Amino acid sequence: MSTAAVEEVPAPGTRRSTTWVLPLVVLILLGAVWAYVHSLRMDSIEARSLAAEVVLTALWQHVQLVVASTLLTIAIGVPLGVLLTRPRTRRAGAVVLAAANASQAVPSIGVLVVLAMVFGVGFWMAVVALVLYALLPVLRNTMVGIRQVDPALIDAGRGMGMSPTEVLCTIELPLAVPVMLAGIRVALILNVGVATLAAFTNAGGLGSVISSGISLDRMPVLIVGSALTMALALTVDWLAGLAERVLRPRGI
Amino acid sequence: MSDRPAPSQDAMIFLDGVSKHYPGQAKAAVSELSMEIKRGEFVVLVGPSGCGKTTTLRMINRLVEPTRGRIFIDGKDVTHADVDSLRRGIGYVIQQIGLLPHLTIADNIALVPKMLGMKRTDRRRRAEELLELVGLDPAVHVGRYPKQLSGGQQQRVGVARALAADPPVMLMDEPFGAVDPIVREKLQMEFLRLQASIRKTIVMVTHDIDEALRLGDRIAIFGPGSRLAQFDTPLAILSNPADDFVRDFIGSGAPVRRLSLLKVSDVLASFPSDMPSLANAIEVDAGETVHRALELVLASGAEGIEVGGAGGTSRYLDLQSLLTAAAQPTKVLS
Numbered sequence: 104m105s106t107a108a109v110e111e112v113p114a115p116g117t118r119r120s121t122t123w124v125l126p127l128v129v130l131i132l133l134g135a136v137w138a139y140v141h142s143l144r145m146d147s148i149e150a151r152s153l154a155a156e157v158v159l160t161a162l163w164q165h166v167q168l169v170v171a172s173t174l175l176t177i178a179i180g181v182p183l184g185v186l187l188t189r190p191r192t193r194r195a196g197a198v199v200l201a202a203a204n205a206s207q208a209v210p211s212i213g214v215l216v217v218l219a220m221v222f223g224v225g226f227w228m229a230v231v232a233l234v235l236y237a238l239l240p241v242l243r244n245t246m247v248g249i250r251q252v253d254p255a256l257i258d259a260g261r262g263m264g265m266s267p268t269e270v271l272c273t274i275e276l277p278l279a280v281p282v283m284l285a286g287i288r289v290a291l292i293l294n295v296g297v298a299t300l301a302a303f304t305n306a307g308g309l310g311s312v313i314s315s316g317i318s319l320d321r322m323p324v325l326i327v328g329s330a331l332t333m334a335l336a337l338t339v340d341w342l343a344g345l346a347e348r349v350l351r352p353r354g355i
Numbered sequence: 356m357s358d359r360p361a362p363s364q365d366a367m368i369f370l371d372g373v374s375k376h377y378p379g380q381a382k383a384a385v386s387e388l389s390m391e392i393k394r395g396e397f398v399v400l401v402g403p404s405g406c407g408k409t410t411t412l413r414m415i416n417r418l419v420e421p422t423r424g425r426i427f428i429d430g431k432d433v434t435h436a437d438v439d440s441l442r443r444g445i446g447y448v449i450q451q452i453g454l455l456p457h458l459t460i461a462d463n464i465a466l467v468p469k470m471l472g473m474k475r476t477d478r479r480r481r482a483e484e485l486l487e488l489v490g491l492d493p494a495v496h497v498g499r500y501p502k503q504l505s506g507g508q509q510q511r512v513g514v515a516r517a518l519a520a521d522p523p524v525m526l527m528d529e530p531f532g533a534v535d536p537i538v539r540e541k542l543q544m545e546f547l548r549l550q551a552s553i554r555k556t557i558v559m560v561t562h563d564i565d566e567a568l569r570l571g572d573r574i575a576i577f578g579p580g581s582r583l584a585q586f587d588t589p590l591a592i593l594s595n596p597a598d599d600f601v602r603d604f605i606g607s608g609a610p611v612r613r614l615s616l617l618k619v620s621d622v623l624a625s626f627p628s629d630m631p632s633l634a635n636a637i638e639v640d641a642g643e644t645v646h647r648a649l650e651l652v653l654a655s656g657a658e659g660i661e662v663g664g665a666g667g668t669s670r671y672l673d674l675q676s677l678l679t680a681a682a683q684p685t686k687v688l689s
Contacts, residue, residue, distance in 0.1 A: 253451070253453075255449060255451035255452075255453045256453050256455060258418070258449060258451075258453065259447070259449055259451075259452075259453025259454075259455075260453075260455075261418060261442070262416060262418055262442060262447035262449070262526075263442060263443065263447055263466060263467050263470075263516070263517075264438075264439045264440065264441070264442035264443035264444075264467065264470060265439070265466075265470065266439050269470070273455070273466075274455060277457050278455075278456070278457060352457035353457065353500065354456050354457045354458070354459070354500030354501065354502060355456045355457050355502075
């Protein structure tokens, strides 16, 4: 027996050694942009567009858009996914998944514009569009995560006297967590990108920096807007990776 | 009510004409099956695949709801009882083991006690106790995850988990099917020793007749079409198979297999007590199997066996008589 004692569960996420790479890339990117902007002799339009207050406000709006839409996506996608994997609703699950797949195929700018035309513009309208867009990965991964749970485990749970709710909470959900987290991570990254389009419906965000760079024909403004969006996406991905590592149940 | 059969006093599990008919299937998976399993008895359900043995097992804890018939456990009709509390009182072991990979061994074992409201420290102590019982070192294993254990160790934990709430009844669905043959035999023997001390009422399903003969107090052989072909002790089944199906199913070698089920005392009973004494006999306990007695005789080159009786009187049996008696099932058993 003593020989077996040396076996160890491989640490979840064997990429531990590389966690510092992403933040390093972000820092280099931000440093490069900073150096670039400060090496310029800016005209008044550039100076106004790149004022710290303007850029930080846009960044903050962007973060708000992403956080609000992702939270809403989880709040809708996870319960819906759970509901659609219950024995009674399994059939409906296929239909909803197909619809969600189709909605993903629609270009995001189209969704935004149509929604803006129907419901008007503003922050919450943009959030609704982002939720519609990011729902698929969360919903699909919740369903896939639950369905891939070994039926023998559910049989064992039922056989020892767990109610369907206890089976869901002690067996199905914990074992679906890694797949669900992967879906949420995809939704987050999608939202960071798609939220730049929210500028077109007057919801602010880093998209407004980018679009003013384009419309004013000022390359430095455009570059700052894009670089910040990239840095934000990478940071969010890094944080989501850390969260995945912490939240993933041990032993699987 | 009075005209319907009721379980006898010492019945632990009583199936009264249970049937299972799946919608969309022409034939019933199990039809009109009645069985009585006594307290502390180890019954093995065996038969070819599709014979309804697993369905029968799963109807006892109602993982499969019977279409017709009644199920009694410990004298109570549980056909319509609350399934969850029913199942918490029945240990359940499956071939796939089914340990939850995200819980430690201790937490896996303590699942049912936790549902029953046992306190954390008590659960921990119970888990350690049970690990000890199934032959795993608690100090090493409590905090481990299932993945870190071998298949054989995992199934020991599976058995420990089924025993956690000390249920009077255990259901086992091919519990030793997933481990390699050497480990399987070891687990079977260990389990028999364990059962000798805990005396649970056990119903086990297997498709392996040798496993059934080795483990069961009684064996229920299911034939095609979910017919209960024979339900009797291993010795009786080997000696007097009920029909051709049973004879085919137990296969060749039945006379040789009987040797390890027959006791020396069984054989002695069919001989007069004044058999001539032998000069060169090897002493054998009356409780030994005939198989073991033959082994000793052949290994030592003795003429026969000497069985010590009460008051210093010994009885003798030569090799030929031993073999003849062992080969005549009906005579020995009648």
